[in-house]
Amino acid sequence: MTHPPPPLGTPAVRSEARDKVTGAARYAVEHTPPGCAYAVPVPATVARGRVTAVHAEEVLALPGVHAVLSHENAPRLKEPDDPTLAVLQNDRVPHRGWYVALVVADTPENASAAAEALRVEYAAEEHDVRLTADHPGLYTPQEANSEVPAVRERGDFDAAYPAAAVRVDATYTMSALHNHPMEPHASTAWWDDGHLTARDSSQGSTKVRDTLAQVFGLEQGQVTVVSEHVGGGFGSKGTPRPQVVLAAMAARHTGRPVKLALPRRQLAAVVGHRAPTVQRVRLGAGADGVITALAHEVVTQTSTVKEFVEQAAVPARVMYTSPHSRTSHQVVALDVPSPSWMRAPGEASGMYALESAMDELAVATGLDPVELRLRNDPDTEPDSGKPFSSRHLAECLRDGARRFGWDRRDPRPGIRREGDLLLGTGVAAATYPVLISPSAATAHAAPDGTYVIRVNATDIGTGARTVLAQIAADVLGAPLESVRVEIGSSDLPAAPLAGGSSGTASWGWSVHKACALLAERLERYDGVPAEGLTAAADTEPEVAEDSPYARHAFGAQFAEVQADTVTGEVRVRRLLGVYAAGRILNPRTARSQFIGAMAMGIGMALTEESTMDPAFGDFAEHDLASYHVPSCADVPAIEAYWIDEDDPHLNPMGSKGIGEIGIVGTAAAIANAVHHATGARLRDLPLTPDKVLPYLDPAS
Amino acid sequence: MEPTSQQETAHSSVLTLHVNGTPHTLTLDHRTTLLDALREQVGLTGAKKGCDHGQCGACTVLVDGRRANSCLLLAAAHNGAHVTTVEGLADGERLHPVQQAFVARDALQCGYCTPGQICSAVGMLAEAAEGHPSYVTPPEHPPGAPAALTAHEIRERMSGNLCRCGAYPNIVDAIGEVAT
Ligand code: FES
């Protein structure tokens, strides 16, 4: 008898791979119901003011136009929890790009032409879109994103910092960033006998269903939202976005199914962005490098529509020994688009600043940057005093250093030349919290020995179907091929979003629980009854329990860069990450998530920025020609490794989230490598040639 | 889909596209791109719309054997063209070697760029075999001789296809496997 490997922990091929490489996988606007119309939104062309006229009649006379919706005639919505969804409800323009109308026509061409032709008049008002560290409108919010306190103080920073033997005081700035998933936000919606169905490009269709039911005044049972395949999200599809509300409105108004795919050039204003930050970090340490005082103070922006505060100071509460600590956020509401989640909100921005400052402290103390971090590895979580459920940052740093060849590094900056190029290496640490939400699932055994798992998980590219099948097969002691997983519809058992690196843990726990129940029941039966056997589970009680542990994933990133002294261009030559993220459930898809997030970190470090045009009050980069997502040539062979962690304090699978930690620390590792290569400490991302070139001496 | 009458007007033309070997005679608005014709008229949604502006490569198909961004082509200018989309690459159940390599190397995550990557790779492999140089091909490379597809060459030649999921390292491996 042969024993196949246990399903969990093996590199199973993602189950939808074949559909994705043959074009059979269909996304949100890739089913066309009969009689389908096409909708195109019209964005505001002023940064602040009121709509005074919408000349719908001119456009209704154009060929094929079915309807023009605006605040004058759009269906009234019940007030949504998220005010960015209150579209076409009043005449107010809170920022440029805010939707002021929606055109519905019989073909995509007619809809686009009519949307382009629609004349809208405004009473424009003065706008304020400039984030500065001393903006008079800055205030301290109650909480930052993720419901964390905006301010934390421990000990007496103001006394400890001046007394420290070595001090670093540096301010780091970052432009806004945009998620830009390859599939723009899109929905197909139709009403049938009072039932609303939407195919939506979303990271969690249970939440979209609940929101549509609420704003249209329906029962949850009257709404179905399907998100079968989703072309990426990275946070920007984490909660419902305007397209699904607009599509549902248009379908109700016209009595037809409506497809609405947001044009790429409209996305920057309406689906969220990583807010720009100004981050001041002060580190005080002894001559031995041990930190005595740490302050991380963040200034950021939100819109006048809603408060979203990028929680960039939060990782400083977790990372290092710091008996005297201050971590704070201040925010100003500007006439700008509403910020939102972008891959590792808080950690990605915050660890750029903190890990850059650590590099500066290493230089100031003359310590190796790896050694400095090892000396500040705390026994308990500094902010809470809780023990860590597991923390293997030191192992990640040591293992990464060994694989990368760090011990051969000469710490002197600006001395390695290869023709016109200057070379350097850098390191940074990474962290991401363990998050989890309650989820429901059912497990069904059929008499033929197969199983069906049902849970409204979403696959945004993580391989959710595959890993959930692995979890189920593992608990049931069944071959992987005997398990079918149904996800991606709000008619399935309710589940949280694919976000916060919490999807697999949240859905997986409910699948685990349902399968364990099913296995127990199967034991009591002599064979499966003809109608099959089903078990249902909900993890509400388990997830509600407070953990006595501080639970985080950790990692270490190593980068080698070259800086061209003639052009100022920085390129990444090598990028290597080592992670400690609990048990890795599927090494194949996990590795893809790690390297993918590290590739996004290259963009954050070197190419991506959304700059605010003060005159127009809008992001200058509207498309993929101006917003530079890394291309194939920008990304070297990336290496990702992990340390097997056995952490019993997480969930029955022993897993931590892995979707976001790869971007955390990557930008700092690259920026630190740029310092090592060039000797220039540049504190403003991205490190584009115009910023780098002035510091470079052509080969002498 | 609305039934289309096979009649030309000032704003539309009747034309035939040979898609994956099957002729489709369509009445198309002159503004219709090849991408929209495929997705909305022919019903083949394998080619994706990522930007509609020739900036991402998600819409890449093969037009008369050459890779092209179908969002930048007006369908009316391609009467009689032979178009291969990702749906037309496999031989029945047997995947094209590039498709097979993408599966084996996990060269995809969300999958939205994937059809474009695969069509682009198929077109690129043919270009390299025909000796088309790229920006990184050494100047001493003999004209017309097949280009050796190092990882560096593949990265350069595939840079018209963005992947926001960052699957590039696996994409390069997958294409490299087919190239050797
Ligand atoms: S959709 Fe054609 S290049 Fe982006």
Ligand code: FES
């Ligand atoms: S696989 Fe998602 S964009 Fe490439």
